[in-house]
Amino acid sequence: MGSKPASLAHTTLASTLVPPLTNTNNIIMLDNLTILIDAPVFIVDLLVNGILIGAIFVLAAYGMALVWGVMNIINVAQGEYVMLGGFVTLLVVKAGLHPLWGIPIAACVLFILGLILYRLILYRVVDRDIFISLLATFGISILLAQLINQLFGADVQTIDPGLGTWHFMDGMVTVSVTKVIAFSLALGLGLCLWFFLKHARIGQAIRATAQNAQAARILGIDTHRVYAITYGINAALCGTAGSLVIMAWAVHPYMGLPYTVRSFMVVIVAGLGNLPGVVLAGLGLGAAENFAGFIAGTEFQIAFVFLLMIAILIWRNRALKRQRRYLK
Amino acid sequence: MMNIKIKFSITGKKYLCLAAWLTLTFLPLSAVSKVEGDTITLGAAISLTGKYATNGKHTKNGYDLGMKIINDSGGIKVGKKTYKLAIKYYDDESTPARGVQLAERLINQDGIRFLLGPYGSGLTKAMAPITEKYKVPMVEANGASLSLFNNGYRYLFAILSTTEQYLQTAVSLIADTTGKPEKIRIAGAFENDPFSQDIRNGVFDDAKRLGMKMVIDDKLPPDLNDMSATLTKVKALRPDLLVVSGHAKGAALAIRQISDMKVNVPMLALTHCDSADIIGKFGKAAEYALCASQWDRSLAYKDQFFGSAENFAQRFEKNFGYTPPYQAAESAAALLVYKDALERAGSFETEQVRDAIAATDMQTFYGNIKFDATGKNIAKPMVLYQVQDGQYKVVAPTKWAASQLRWPTPPWHQR
Numbered sequence: 001m002g003s004k005p006a007s008l009a010h011t012t013l014a015s016t017l018v019p020p021l022t023n024t025n026n027i028i029m030l031d032n033l034t035i036l037i038d039a040p041v042f043i044v045d046l047l048v049n050g051i052l053i054g055a056i057f058v059l060a061a062y063g064m065a066l067v068w069g070v071m072n073i074i075n076v077a078q079g080e081y082v083m084l085g086g087f088v089t090l091l092v093v094k095a096g097l098h099p100l101w102g103i104p105i106a107a108c109v110l111f112i113l114g115l116i117l118y119r120l121i122l123y124r125v126v127d128r129d130i131f132i133s134l135l136a137t138f139g140i141s142i143l144l145a146q147l148i149n150q151l152f153g154a155d156v157q158t159i160d161p162g163l164g165t166w167h168f169m170d171g172m173v174t175v176s177v178t179k180v181i182a183f184s185l186a187l188g189l190g191l192c193l194w195f196f197l198k199h200a201r202i203g204q205a206i207r208a209t210a211q212n213a214q215a216a217r218i219l220g221i222d223t224h225r226v227y228a229i230t231y232g233i234n235a236a237l238c239g240t241a242g243s244l245v246i247m248a249w250a251v252h253p254y255m256g257l258p259y260t261v262r263s264f265m266v267v268i269v270a271g272l273g274n275l276p277g278v279v280l281a282g283l284g285l286g287a288a289e290n291f292a293g294f295i296a297g298t299e300f301q302i303a304f305v306f307l308l309m310i311a312i313l314i315w316r317n318r319a320l321k322r323q324r325r326y327l328k
Numbered sequence: 329m330m331n332i333k334i335k336f337s338i339t340g341k342k343y344l345c346l347a348a349w350l351t352l353t354f355l356p357l358s359a360v361s362k363v364e365g366d367t368i369t370l371g372a373a374i375s376l377t378g379k380y381a382t383n384g385k386h387t388k389n390g391y392d393l394g395m396k397i398i399n400d401s402g403g404i405k406v407g408k409k410t411y412k413l414a415i416k417y418y419d420d421e422s423t424p425a426r427g428v429q430l431a432e433r434l435i436n437q438d439g440i441r442f443l444l445g446p447y448g449s450g451l452t453k454a455m456a457p458i459t460e461k462y463k464v465p466m467v468e469a470n471g472a473s474l475s476l477f478n479n480g481y482r483y484l485f486a487i488l489s490t491t492e493q494y495l496q497t498a499v500s501l502i503a504d505t506t507g508k509p510e511k512i513r514i515a516g517a518f519e520n521d522p523f524s525q526d527i528r529n530g531v532f533d534d535a536k537r538l539g540m541k542m543v544i545d546d547k548l549p550p551d552l553n554d555m556s557a558t559l560t561k562v563k564a565l566r567p568d569l570l571v572v573s574g575h576a577k578g579a580a581l582a583i584r585q586i587s588d589m590k591v592n593v594p595m596l597a598l599t600h601c602d603s604a605d606i607i608g609k610f611g612k613a614a615e616y617a618l619c620a621s622q623w624d625r626s627l628a629y630k631d632q633f634f635g636s637a638e639n640f641a642q643r644f645e646k647n648f649g650y651t652p653p654y655q656a657a658e659s660a661a662a663l664l665v666y667k668d669a670l671e672r673a674g675s676f677e678t679e680q681v682r683d684a685i686a687a688t689d690m691q692t693f694y695g696n697i698k699f700d701a702t703g704k705n706i707a708k709p710m711v712l713y714q715v716q717d718g719q720y721k722v723v724a725p726t727k728w729a730a731s732q733l734r735w736p737t738p739p740w741h742q743r
Contacts, residue, residue, distance in 0.1 A: 049556040293557030299547035
C-alpha cells in the first residue's frame, strides 16, 4: 500500500457503497470483499487481530486438552476459570499492584482452586462415566458464575493496563501490546507445557497416567495426585487467559460459556494430546472468525466457525478413513 | 354449587378441586386490590440475583424511595381515607420463567392487584401476558422494548421512552450539527437481541427519513467478546457517526477497542455508558463519547414530591449512598403514577384504576408522563450525554442541553 492507504480506501470505497437500507446480505458481503481487495492493508489488520484473539483461546484450550486427555473429563467449567482469572486480576489491581502482576497471581490462585475443586468434587467422578463428570463440571460452572455475581455484581469489569498500542501503516494496522503479551504467553506457555510433559518427572507421570491409569498405579504412580496437578494446571492456564481477557477486553460473571465452547472446538479440531495442533487450531480459528465477521457480518461470525469445525471434522474423518486408520 | 354437586354427584375431594378452580378462575374478575387496614400493597418481581442483579437493585431502590416519599408526604388519598403504600417483592433470579411464576403468585396467592414492573424488557415481556390474563394493571419503568406495545396489551403502562428512540437523538444531533444530513454516513453495530435491534430500527428509520446512508450494519452476537471485525470495517469506511448498542458489555468493548485500535470517528454514540461506567474505567479514552439516557439530574423537570430532578438525585444519594442511575429514577417515578391514578380513580377497583392510569398526564422529576393507546409514554424524549472532561454533560436535545456538543472528535494522535 502507498503512504496514504486510508484516504485511498476512503474515496474509492465510499463511492462504491450504496445505501444498504434495502440491502441484502449478499450485497453487503460483496462490498466487504471489495474493501479487502481495494485496501489489502485491512487484511493484515484482520489477520493480526484475529491471531491475537486466537491466542486467548489457545491458552484455555491447552488446559482442556490436558484434562480431557489425562482424566477423560470434558471440563465445562473452563470458561468460568477464565472469568475467575479476570476477577482475580481485578482484585490485584484494586490492591494497588500493576495489572501485569495479575497474570502470575491469577495463575497461582487458580492452580490452588483447581486442586481444591479436584479434592472436593472431581476426585469422586474422575473414573466414572463421562456424563457424570460433565454434570459435575457443569455444576461447578453454574456455582462459580453465581458466586462471582454475588461477590462482584453482574457488572462488566475491565482494566486498562496502560501498555498502549503499536500502530503501523498510517494507523491502519494496530496491535495492542496486551494482546502481544497474550500471544507470547500462549506460545511460551505452550513450549513450557510441552517441555514439562516431556522431561519433568511429574510430567512423565501425567503422560503415563494418560496412557494407562491402571498400569501407572501398579508402577507406583499416585494417579490422584497426577489428576489433581493436571486439573490445577488447567485452571492456572485458564486463569492466565482470564487475566489477559480483562486487560484486553472485558469480563463479567456470565461470560464463561463462549470460552468453554471455543476451547472445546479448538481441542476437537486439533485432536487430543496434540499441543502444536492446539496452537494452530486456536490461532487459525481466531483469524478465520475475524475474517468471517468482516466479510459476512458479525452475526455470522460464530456460526461460520462452527461450520468450519464441521467441515474440518468431516474432511479429517475422510482423510483418516482413506488411510484405514481410526480417530484416536 | 349444590346443583352441580347433585347433577354430577361429585365426591368431596373433587368438589374441593372444583371449588379451588372456580375461585382461581373467577377471583380476578371481581378483583379489588389488596388493601389491609390503611395499607395498599403493590407487588413486584425484581432481579435481585442473576445477571440483572445490579439493575434489579437500582430498580428496587427506586421503588423504595418512591414509596417512602409518598408515605412521608401523607400517603395516598383514595375516596375519603388516606392509605400508606407497601411493596411486596420477590426475586425473579433474572429468568423470565421465574418472573411468570412470581407474577401468578403475586396475583393469585398474595391477592395483589397493582403490579410494578420487573427489570428489563425480557422479563416484562414474560410477565405482561399474566397481568393481562388477570386484568391487573402493571406500571413498569424498565421494559423499553417497542415490541411490548404492539400486542394490544391493555394493562401494561411504561413510563420510560421506548427503545427505538434511544439513539435517534444522535441521528438528529449529527444532522443539526453538520447541516447536511444527506452527506452523512452512519455505521451501526447492534447486539443481536430484541432490545438493541429495536434501537437499530429507530436509527435506520431516522437515517432513511433524513436521507443518510447506513454503511455498516453489524449484528453483534450476544456471546461475542470482541468487536475488531466491525472496527476494522469502520477504519476502512470512515463513517461520520458510529452507533453501538450492546448493553454494558457493548459499551465497554466499544470504548476499549476503539482506543486500542485507534479508530477515528467524528461522532460515537452508545447506550449503557453509565452501567458500564466508561468514565471510571477508561478515563480519557471515553472522552467525546455520546451516551443515550432516559434521564439526567440536570434536567429541568419538577414535581411536588421530590421537587426537581436534582433534589431527587440528592435524596437518593442520602438514602443509598450512590448516584442514582436512570433506572432508579424511572422506578421511583412509577410510584408517583400509581399515587396520581389511585387518587383520581377514588377506588381500588382495578378497571377504574386502569382507566385512571391510562388518562395520566403529569410532570414528574423524571419527565412528563402521558400514555398513548398502547400504554407507552409519549411525553418524554431521550437525552444524550457527552463525556466532557471526565463528566457526563447533557448535549441533546438542545432544548434542555446544559452544555455544548464537542464535535468533531479529534483523531487519536491529537488526543
